[in-house]
Amino acid sequence: MSGAFVRTTTSPTVLRVDALVRRGEFDLDVGFDVQPGEVLGVLGPNGAGKSTLLRALAGLTPLTAGSIRLGDVVLDDTATDTFVPPADRPVGLVFQNYRLFPHLDVLDNVAFAPRSQGVPRAEARARATELLARFDLTELAARRPSQVSGGQAQRVALARALAATPLLLLLDEPLSALDARTRLDVRTQLRHHLADFPGPVLIVTHDPLEAMVLADRLLVIEEGRVVQSGPPGEVARRPATQYVARLVGLNLWRGRLGSDQRVVLADGGALVVAPADGLAAGDPVLVGLRPSAVTVSTERPEHGSARNVWPGRITGLELLADRVRVQVDGAPSTLVDITAAAVADLSLAAGQRIWLAAKATETDAYPDRPPASTGSAG
Amino acid sequence: MVRVVRVERSTGSIDRTRERGTMPWPLGIPAAVAVFFLLVPLVAMLVRAPWSGLTRILANSTVLDALRLSLLSASAATVASFVLGVPLAWMLARARWRGLSVLRALVTLPLVLPPVVGGVALLLAFGRNGVVGKAIYDWTGFALPFTTWGVVVAETFVAMPFLVVTVEGAFRAADQGFEEAAATLGASRMTIFRRVTLPLIGPSLVAGSVLCWARALGEFGATITFAGNNPDTQTMPIAVYLANESDTDAAIALSLVLLLVSVVVLVALRDRWLRQGPAL
Amino acid sequence: MRRTVVTASVGLSAAALVLAGCGSSGGSGTASSSSGSSTTSGVTGTVTVFAAASLKSSFTVIGKAFEAANPGVKVTFNFGPSSGLATSIAQGNPADVFASASPTNMDSVVKASDASDPTTFAKNAMQIAVPPSNPGAITGIADLAKPGVKVARCADAVPCGKLAMTIFTKAKITVNPVDRAVDVNGVVKDVTTGEVDAGLVYVTDVLAQGAKVKGIVIPADVNASTSYPIAVLSKAPNAAGAKAFKAFVLSDTGVAALTDAGFEKP
Numbered sequence: 001m002s003g004a005f006v007r008t009t010t011s012p013t014v015l016r017v018d019a020l021v022r023r024g025e026f027d028l029d030v031g032f033d034v035q036p037g038e039v040l041g042v043l044g045p046n047g048a049g050k051s052t053l054l055r056a057l058a059g060l061t062p063l064t065a066g067s068i069r070l071g072d073v074v075l076d077d078t079a080t081d082t083f084v085p086p087a088d089r090p091v092g093l094v095f096q097n098y099r100l101f102p103h104l105d106v107l108d109n110v111a112f113a114p115r116s117q118g119v120p121r122a123e124a125r126a127r128a129t130e131l132l133a134r135f136d137l138t139e140l141a142a143r144r145p146s147q148v149s150g151g152q153a154q155r156v157a158l159a160r161a162l163a164a165t166p167l168l169l170l171l172d173e174p175l176s177a178l179d180a181r182t183r184l185d186v187r188t189q190l191r192h193h194l195a196d197f198p199g200p201v202l203i204v205t206h207d208p209l210e211a212m213v214l215a216d217r218l219l220v221i222e223e224g225r226v227v228q229s230g231p232p233g234e235v236a237r238r239p240a241t242q243y244v245a246r247l248v249g250l251n252l253w254r255g256r257l258g259s260d261q262r263v264v265l266a267d268g269g270a271l272v273v274a275p276a277d278g279l280a281a282g283d284p285v286l287v288g289l290r291p292s293a294v295t296v297s298t299e300r301p302e303h304g305s306a307r308n309v310w311p312g313r314i315t316g317l318e319l320l321a322d323r324v325r326v327q328v329d330g331a332p333s334t335l336v337d338i339t340a341a342a343v344a345d346l347s348l349a350a351g352q353r354i355w356l357a358a359k360a361t362e363t364d365a366y367p368d369r370p371p372a373s374t375g376s377a378g
Numbered sequence: 379m380v381r382v383v384r385v386e387r388s389t390g391s392i393d394r395t396r397e398r399g400t401m402p403w404p405l406g407i408p409a410a411v412a413v414f415f416l417l418v419p420l421v422a423m424l425v426r427a428p429w430s431g432l433t434r435i436l437a438n439s440t441v442l443d444a445l446r447l448s449l450l451s452a453s454a455a456t457v458a459s460f461v462l463g464v465p466l467a468w469m470l471a472r473a474r475w476r477g478l479s480v481l482r483a484l485v486t487l488p489l490v491l492p493p494v495v496g497g498v499a500l501l502l503a504f505g506r507n508g509v510v511g512k513a514i515y516d517w518t519g520f521a522l523p524f525t526t527w528g529v530v531v532a533e534t535f536v537a538m539p540f541l542v543v544t545v546e547g548a549f550r551a552a553d554q555g556f557e558e559a560a561a562t563l564g565a566s567r568m569t570i571f572r573r574v575t576l577p578l579i580g581p582s583l584v585a586g587s588v589l590c591w592a593r594a595l596g597e598f599g600a601t602i603t604f605a606g607n608n609p610d611t612q613t614m615p616i617a618v619y620l621a622n623e624s625d626t627d628a629a630i631a632l633s634l635v636l637l638l639v640s641v642v643v644l645v646a647l648r649d650r651w652l653r654q655g656p657a658l
Numbered sequence: 659m660r661r662t663v664v665t666a667s668v669g670l671s672a673a674a675l676v677l678a679g680c681g682s683s684g685g686s687g688t689a690s691s692s693s694g695s696s697t698t699s700g701v702t703g704t705v706t707v708f709a710a711a712s713l714k715s716s717f718t719v720i721g722k723a724f725e726a727a728n729p730g731v732k733v734t735f736n737f738g739p740s741s742g743l744a745t746s747i748a749q750g751n752p753a754d755v756f757a758s759a760s761p762t763n764m765d766s767v768v769k770a771s772d773a774s775d776p777t778t779f780a781k782n783a784m785q786i787a788v789p790p791s792n793p794g795a796i797t798g799i800a801d802l803a804k805p806g807v808k809v810a811r812c813a814d815a816v817p818c819g820k821l822a823m824t825i826f827t828k829a830k831i832t833v834n835p836v837d838r839a840v841d842v843n844g845v846v847k848d849v850t851t852g853e854v855d856a857g858l859v860y861v862t863d864v865l866a867q868g869a870k871v872k873g874i875v876i877p878a879d880v881n882a883s884t885s886y887p888i889a890v891l892s893k894a895p896n897a898a899g900a901k902a903f904k905a906f907v908l909s910d911t912g913v914a915a916l917t918d919a920g921f922e923k924p
Contacts, residue, residue: 507853
């Protein structure tokens, strides 16, 4: 069934990006490769430049400097003054809100690309009908976009993009327009469909779970720069920035390793950490700590086994699905996950002074180094 | 006290029954006044209409000629306004040239220009001795004034800005995201304009054309000034004006005919096009 | 002294008129002495005059002279098509004097008892107006019937159109005009813009246009003219002023101003 996507190419279509886009005060400056068949998840907060990156790849925003190459084809290169306009790029883009043409039915939406490429109407519709069948959308062919559900619209948008037989596929927040329940189903389907696509795929998202499930590799962008790149598991385990740490629910502190496994933290406080390979005294390190690995007590624990004990003040309590996240201001400031029962037993409230404790073995110290600007998982 | 913040949010869309058509009363009163204000003159005309002599007045063949000419010239002016005005509206809405705002003000000037002044301006431009018209006359012996073409030119001049302003607003308001989407799907600029931009503003195209047609149908000042009054150029408004000089009854009868035809056309169009708002 | 200041702003011909008016005994409103008192003549306040558009230049002059002769009195004009003014009077628009370009419109006002005792104060004959360059080489009324000559006249329904048709009948010619304008100003405009070769207009129009048109006289035996009646309106807010103004128009002063503008004596 993946035959629908096969397109004869002379070379594997590796995407090579070395892009600078300047827009007023903001600039996006990133470099990376994506292999054929690889799904790259681009993760970052709002305003990080993720959408700008997709627009540059699609040709909707020209590069200020640098180049974009897809296989042998130069899509944009400021050095040689090459710029392929969006209509001539073999790039499919699924927009955040899908942007299905409201005046065309589902079939004609999907047939739009072949029609634009000069395919006769009947043939274009036949090709669209095939794609609709593949995406389980046959019954919706005659409906207007306003008459289909969000999940269906997402599939129509993907089918419409693929109908142009692109060599590179870009998805901008493909699931953000969906409600939570639909998102789960559509995510599974999307993953299945993406597996069939032979070229490089970029998925922009700010949802870490989406990124973990759909992507083979993550590229974390903050303020227009790549701050971390690697397999999803690696990024989740050892985030390089507070933003990612927050997303995956980890405490993360920056500091410098001293003697006796003691890390003096940049924002105040110190922690004793578990020994780690390849770290020497004086190295800049990041220290990760799961919120559930921290214990709370109202008095200073006198006989605990934990090597790290520090005082703090509760600034907030947040009920998560099965636990309460306690925000504690201290040295260092920490997120702590405890059960709702524990909150009740200890009568915890905002403003209250408490003691925190964490075992050195629960901490994870790893080198703090800037990520390589290019390179792939392969 | 434990402050607990729930973060799990209900994600299912809440089905609110929209109260449609229930108007807040502060709006109802001015709306009613507006209806009264707009309809009373029409009702007055119906009341004063010379119903008994109506058939005699309307049997006059010049009335039918004038009606035919009015419909024909207003339609021709609308077609001309559409063909020329839609691209102009696109340019005004999308081009990024310096001085475009000045151009916008200039081309919509006929909206504020008294139509008679517009007619004089047309004479100075396209008349037998006009800036442009003289060259045409010297070359071909043809002059626009006092011809049916002159009527169409005068009506187009006065009515086209209505279409341009309506359509320009629509081009401006249209979501350019759809055009970007079309571009990424391989559509050329012309294809995008034809297959995406124009259909998206369809209702505004119809509304602008209807407005333009209605304005052209009622046009008097510029037409009488530029095209004069003879069997080739006597439109309904001119016939009404002249009838009013000698026979008020005839003027009312002719006005009723013009009104009736306009209402039939506008209602038919409204049912066909305007009721369906922009999809999405 | 004061009179000199007023007339200076009106112009030389008005000054001459004022002087003539002073010396004349015909004008009923001119008996006031140089004391400047407005009460001696019994005329005060504002006099509102509805007058045919073709009277604009001559009545403006007469109005200034009337004001000069009756210090403290103000004359307000409403110039327009006679038919429109008649309708306006019928609708109750307050006015003191109505001066019509045709007896028909005056008759309708009299018939509605809005005025009585109209007096014809002037006649206006027709002339052929041609552009200064005379592109149609028009020399007389017969030339209007030539093929290819573009002629404008008033529409059948308006007085100047009726006069034009009478002239064509008298001259035994058939003219197919390219424009049957809704009023005489339309014909004047056609001639001044050079869109037609000839237009049938009033003599007063030719004079008013100065060098912008050339007038070709129509012989008296084929010419036609319209009479201008003037009347005091029954519901005149300023009846005394209205009577005085009417008398002033009929006086030598008024006749002189009308003759200057091209009108004939009735």
